[in-house]
Amino acid sequence: xxxxxxxxxxxxxxxxxxxLFSVGLTMIVGGILFYFLGVDPFAAIKxxxxxxxxxxxxxxxxxxxxxxKGAPLILIALxxxxxxxxxxxxxxxxxxxxxxxxFGASFALSLYPLESIVIFPAMILIGVIGGCLWSMIPAxxxxxxxxxxxxxxxxxVYVAEQILxxxxxxxxxxxxGAGFPGSRNLNQxxxxxxxxxxAGTGIHLGVLLSFLMVIFFYVLLFRHSLGFKIKLLGNSPKxxxxxxxxxxxxxxxxxxxxxxxxxxxxxxxxxxxxxxxNIDFNVGYGFTAIIVAFLGRLNxxxxxxxxxxxxxxxxxxxLTQFMLNLPAAAIQVFQGMLLFFLLSFDxxxxxxxxxxxNK
Amino acid sequence: MxxxxxxxxxxxxxxxxxxxxLVLAALGELIxxxxxxxxxxxxxxxxxGAVTGFIVGVETGSAYIGMMAAAMAGALLSLxxxxxxxxMQANQVASGLALTIFGLGIAALMGHPYxxxxxxxxxxxxxxxxxxxxxxxxxxxxxxxxxxxxLISVLVxxxxxxxxxxxLILRSVGExxxxxxxxxxxxxxxxxxxxxxxxxxxxxxxxxxxxxxxxQWTEGMTAGAGWIALALVVFSGWRPFRLLIGAYIFGGITIxxxxxxxxxxxxxxxxxxxxxxxxxxxxxxxxxMSRFRGNRGAPGCLGRSFVKIT
Numbered sequence: 160x161x162x163x164x165x166x167x168x169x170x171x172x173x174x175x176x177x178x179l180f181s182v183g184l185t186m187i188v189g190g191i192l193f194y195f196l197g198v199d200p201f202a203a204i205k206x207x208x209x210x211x212x213x214x215x216x217x218x219x220x221x222x223x224x225x226x227x228k229g230a231p232l233i234l235i236a237l238x239x240x241x242x243x244x245x246x247x248x249x250x251x252x253x254x255x256x257x258x259x260x261x262f263g264a265s266f267a268l269s270l271y272p273l274e275s276i277v278i279f280p281a282m283i284l285i286g287v288i289g290g291c292l293w294s295m296i297p298a299x300x301x302x303x304x305x306x307x308x309x310x311x312x313x314x315x316v317y318v319a320e321q322i323l324x325x326x327x328x329x330x331x332x333x334x335x336g337a338g339f340p341g342s343r344n345l346n347q348x349x350x351x352x353x354x355x356x357x358a359g360t361g362i363h364l365g366v367l368l369s370f371l372m373v374i375f376f377y378v379l380l381f382r383h384s385l386g387f388k389i390k391l392l393g394n395s396p397k398x399x400x401x402x403x404x405x406x407x408x409x410x411x412x413x414x415x416x417x418x419x420x421x422x423x424x425x426x427x428x429x430x431x432x433x434x435x436x437n438i439d440f441n442v443g444y445g446f447t448a449i450i451v452a453f454l455g456r457l458n459x460x461x462x463x464x465x466x467x468x469x470x471x472x473x474x475x476x477x478l479t480q481f482m483l484n485l486p487a488a489a490i491q492v493f494q495g496m497l498l499f500f501l502l503s504f505d506x507x508x509x510x511x512x513x514x515x516x517n518k
Numbered sequence: 519m520x521x522x523x524x525x526x527x528x529x530x531x532x533x534x535x536x537x538x539x540l541v542l543a544a545l546g547e548l549i550x551x552x553x554x555x556x557x558x559x560x561x562x563x564x565x566x567g568a569v570t571g572f573i574v575g576v577e578t579g580s581a582y583i584g585m586m587a588a589a590m591a592g593a594l595l596s597l598x599x600x601x602x603x604x605x606m607q608a609n610q611v612a613s614g615l616a617l618t619i620f621g622l623g624i625a626a627l628m629g630h631p632y633x634x635x636x637x638x639x640x641x642x643x644x645x646x647x648x649x650x651x652x653x654x655x656x657x658x659x660x661x662x663x664x665x666x667x668x669l670i671s672v673l674v675x676x677x678x679x680x681x682x683x684x685x686l687i688l689r690s691v692g693e694x695x696x697x698x699x700x701x702x703x704x705x706x707x708x709x710x711x712x713x714x715x716x717x718x719x720x721x722x723x724x725x726x727x728x729x730x731x732x733x734q735w736t737e738g739m740t741a742g743a744g745w746i747a748l749a750l751v752v753f754s755g756w757r758p759f760r761l762l763i764g765a766y767i768f769g770g771i772t773i774x775x776x777x778x779x780x781x782x783x784x785x786x787x788x789x790x791x792x793x794x795x796x797x798x799x800x801x802x803x804x805x806x807m808s809r810f811r812g813n814r815g816a817p818g819c820l821g822r823s824f825v826k827i828t
Contacts, residue, residue, distance in 0.1 A: 163607070163825055196627070248611055300799070304806040309558065309611070310749045311802065314795040317742050325788040449615055488626030488737075495620025499598070502608035502616060510607070510825075 163510040173508045178454050178461070181500035182468065189493050198483050206482060207475030207493075221474045223360035227432055229470035230369040231256070231424035233463055235448035237376045238417030240457040244380075245392040247413040249297065251312025252421040253445025254319035255290040259422025260429035261319075261326050262289025264436045267351035268331060268343055278350040283426055290422015291415055293319065298414035302407045308414070320441070327438045341437035345430045353431035365427030369466070372420070376459040389413070421445060443491075447473075450498045469494065527656040529773060534658070534665060535731060537769030539564070539723040541668045543747035544754070544761050545675055546719025551751055552679065553712035554692035554819035558614025559599050561744025562621025563717050564724035567592040569625040571725025572735045573632055581640040585664065585725045592721020593714045595621055600713040604706050607823050622738065629735045637733040640664070664726050669762075671719075676758040688712060692817035695824045705824050720744065742795065749798045753805050756816060764801065771797045 186208070190200035211221035235252045242249050249255075263286025270278055297311040331342040346352045353363045380386035392399040392409050399406060424444065433440055451469050455462030476490035506512075543560055550557050570591035575584025599617045602608045640662045644650075649659035679685040688708060691698040695705045727743065728735050746768065754761035775790040783790075 165825070243612075250615060296799075300803060304803050306799075306802045306806050307749075307752060310745060310752070311799050313745050314742070314749070314799050317795040318792045321788040321792045325786060328788075329786070446619060449612075450619070453612055486627055486630055488623050488630070491623030492620060492627060493623075495616055495623050498612070498616035499602060499620065502613050503602050503606040505608055506606045 162513045163506075164513060165510055166508075169508055174456060177501060177504040177508055178456065178465065181454075181497055181504055184500045185493060185497040188496055189489075192489065192492065193485065196485065196489065198479070198485050203479050203483055203485060206479045207472055207490075210478060211471055211474045217478060221478070223357075223362050224474045225467060225470045226366045227361055227363070227470075228473045229466040230363075230366045231428055231444045232448050232451045232469055233369040233466035234365070234372060234420045234424040234427075235417070235445055236451035236455065236462045236466060237372050237459060238420035239448055240452040240455070240459070240462060241376070241380070241389055241416050242413035243393075243452055244457055245389045245409055245413050246396075247301075247410055248309045249294060249312050249414055249417045250309055250449060251294070251297065251314075251316045251445070252417060252448055253441055253443065254312070254316035255293045255418045255421035256425040256428075256445045257316075257319040257323050257441050258293040259286040259290035259425030260433075260440060261322060261331070261425075261436060262286055262292075262422070263426035264342060264345060264351075264429050265326070265331060267345060267348065267430070270350075271343060271348055274350045276350070279353075279430075282351055282430065283423070286426025286429075287419045287422045290420070290425060291418040294414040294418025294421070295411075298411050302410055308410075316445070323436070323440060324438055326436050327440075331436050333435075342435045344434045346434045351430055353427055355431075361432065363427065363431040365424065365431060368423065368427070370463075373459045373463045380459065385412075421448075447494060450494055453498060453501055527653045529777065530657040531660065533766060533769045533773045534661065535769075536773050537765040538665050538668050539727045539731060539743055540747050540750060540765040540768060541672070541723075541762060542664075542726065543720040543723035543744060544750040544765060545668075545671055545758065546716035546723070547747055547751050548754070548756060548758065548761060549675065549679075549688070549719075550712050550716035551820055552692045552756060552817055553688050553709050554695055554817050554822065554824075555603065555709050555713060556610050556614065556821040557596070557599055557617070557713060557716055558611060558748065559596070559617025559621065559744075560716075560720050560747050561740055561742065562618035563592040563595050563720035564621075564727070564744045564747075565625040565738070565740045566595050566621045567721030567724030568728035568739060569629040569632075569724075569735060570721070572637055572728040573628065575638050575725075575729050576632060576635055579638050581638045581729045582663075584638070584729050585722055588721045588725025588729075589718040590721065592724065593718040596713050596717020596720070597710075599717075600710050603823065604709055604713075607825065610821050610823070618744070626737045629737065632735045633737070635734065637729045637735075640730050662730060664722070664730065672758045672762045679758070689817070692819055695819050695822070699824070699826065705826075709824070720747070723747070746794070746798055749802055752816075753801050755805070768794065768797065768801075 186204050190204050193200045193203040210217050211225060212218060235256065239249060239252060263282045266285045267278060267282045293315060296315060297308040300306040300311055301308045327340045333341060333343045355361050355363050388404050389409060392406055396406060429436060429440065447469055451462060451465045455465035472490055472493060479485040480487055543564055547557065547560055567588035571584040571588030574587035575581050599613055602613045603610050642660050642662050645659040649655040679689065687703055691703060691705050691708050699705050724740060727740065732739060750761055750764045753764045772794050775793045779787055779790055
């Protein structure tokens with residue numbers, strides 16, 4: 160049998176190898192799955208991972224798309240990673256993303272058709288506040304009543320989805336929309352539109368912000384004492400208490416960061432690529448971001464690359480859906496598998512494995 | 519609006535049907551957590567049970583065979599989780615989430631060709647004599663086999679945990695795995711069994727949802743039921759009878775809001791649909807505030823990995 164010996168220091172090489180190995184293994188097992196779905200596995204894998212980047216027909220459209228889809232994933236995952244390090248499990252980012260969009264869009268649409276340059280920044284701020292407020296509910300309940308934040312944050316996703324329905328069919332419905340669900344299109348409202356910053360690509364301010372946030376979080380976690388305090392709370396809550404840190408403050412901080420960033424992603428999306436509040440506005444970025452956070456090893460630089468890889472599977476997934484008729488859910492299976500392999504590989508990162516000799 | 523349109527006896531009967539998937543899934547998770555493992559993949563195992571149960575039920579024409587297949591599918595998926603957390607020592611919270619994401623994806627893939635088909639009927643078994651008691655008979659004694667089984671499992675699980683040696687061993691593993699290990703109990707094996715049982719129960723719960731409760735297959739049809747089951751375990755303070763009461767209160771809220779929607783109460787449908795989720799949050803808050811304190815009854819090693827040293 161095998162014996163596990165804890166490593167004193169986490170091996171940086173293995174730590175980096177894990178995600179690469181997992182992506183590779185997911186391709187192989189995913190290929191087998193595609194085969195059983197009656198799709199040529201080699202064509203499908205090539206179309207998901209290669210064509211969006213390299214194919215002449217698709218790449219001009221799909222390379223910017225990778226950044227556009229990657230931006231919300233990176234933003235949300237950065238916020239979540241801080242909490243995950245501290246053992247604060249916000250898994251309701253999807254709800255905070257929705258609330259950010261609703262708050263920001265409600266503010267902007269209430270001023271329609273007034274034009275002013277202050278509307279756009281104010282809208283973003285209110286979107287961030289919306290996401291943050293939604294994550295303050297689990298934070299408050301955890302700190303005040305020790306209620307499990309996993310369950311509360313998740314329940315609030317379903318509540319947020321109902322509020323989204325309420326908004327698209329009711330209080331935000333476009334009065335000139337002939338009774339169809341959905342709000343006015345923010346892209347047609349100059350003061351509130353999150354317009355593209357590179358013409359013809361669709362790349363918007365959110366993409367730029369996602370890059371900046373990666374740098375900000377890198378500094379916060381590795382160059383600031385706060386990063387150490389967060390890690391301490393996660394690894395040893397007792398030591399954290401002895402060193403004088405208030406765990407409740409850190410819980411609030413973790414949920415403020417993750418809620419605000421999810422709200423930011425939400426308002427960027429609704430004013431940009433999505434354009435309007437509608438029933439089907441949320442597409443699961445909040446949940447996929449959990450995978451991104453782990454794939455990136457809870458490290459900001461890692462999360463950047465993980466976000467890009469995950470966005471690639473979205474863009475490539477759409478391609479295979481369109482070209483090879485691969486069902487949309489196959490990509491979700493793919494992402495779930497990736498997380499499994501990744502978590503399993505952690506064994507080799509944290510332990511040495513020795514073959515037990517005979518006695 | 520006319521509240522007298524709501525027939526109380528029928529309301530209670532449908533409340534029991536609505537709660538049964540939750541009772542089953544939450545009982546399974548109760549055993550898993552008592553062994554010291556937190557499996558957040560209940561939603562994933564339920565939906566796999568729902569889709570497998572439905573497909574097998576439609577293909578064989580028997581809801582019972584479907585239900586058995588649902589149990590097997592749930593157990594199979596839970597084995598994956600068991601392997602990752604027990605053998606590969608992965609983080610339980612993250613692995614449970616992965617199980618849910620994976621399960622929802624697989625279920626959507628499998629169920630796609632079966633959307634919009636009707637499932638085979640499951641017959642109700644009226645218990646002789648007592649089912650004819652007015653009102654009470656309609657409420658409690660005209661149900662299908664699974665409802666009765668869910669009630670029996672509450673009893674059996676209570677007996678197992680509190681009166682049997684095997685139950686004591688399971689609890690000791692959950693309370694302190696290092697001590698249990700040094701006493702010679704096989705921590706990993708016991709947890710493997712508990713997780714598989716939890717998977718089977720979640721699977722049946724899902725199967726009941728798609729074969730009886732709804733009854734048809736729609737993508738993402740569990741709609742958070744697995745998470746609510748997890749909340750119920752916390753709410754119950756890890757006690758089977760309180761779990762049953764919690765599930766019925768919860769089912770009551772769900773059924774009441776559906777009935778209010780049906781008779782056209784002047785409250786927005788979206789607001790009514792939020793009610794079950796808000797009620798869950800409220801229940802968690804109340805139970806944490808109460809003098810019992812939320813964590814009493816929580817197994818000591820809940821969520822911690824077990825590594826054999828020496």
